[in-house]
Amino acid sequence: MAAIGWPGTPQPKEFAQIPPIFLPFPKMDAVESAASEAMDNIIEARELQIERKHFYVELRENDRGRFLRITEEAHGRRNSIIVPSTGVDDFTATIAEVLTNNEGAPA
DSSP states (O other): OOOOSSTTSOOHHHHTTSOOOOOOOOOOOOSSOHHHHHHOEEEEEEEEEETTEEEEEEEEEETTEEEEEEEEEETTEEEEEEEEGGGHHHHHHHHHHHHHHTTTSOO
16 A cells, blocks of 8 residues: 555554543634723623624724724624724725715615
8 A cells, every 4th residue: 555644653453452532622613802802991882682693893992092893693603803993994995985885786
């Protein structure tokens, strides 16, 4: 049988002899770090539900400055984007531009 992979690495028959390694790591339910959450101060927050999605819009501040965090929660999953306060005006203007340019397009 020809060697597969790097020299000295176990070949397919040898894999069955290697016991599995289970590391004592706890299951992580959230993607966000609890330490970073504790460091942020929430200045203003709003919650919005659209269909089956929940949106959280938060203006936060930490030792590096202010930022806007937008979190989408749907089907048990969370996705967040963070916009530094220096870019919030450009971010919202770009959204408005995209929506304005799309008004004439069919749905």
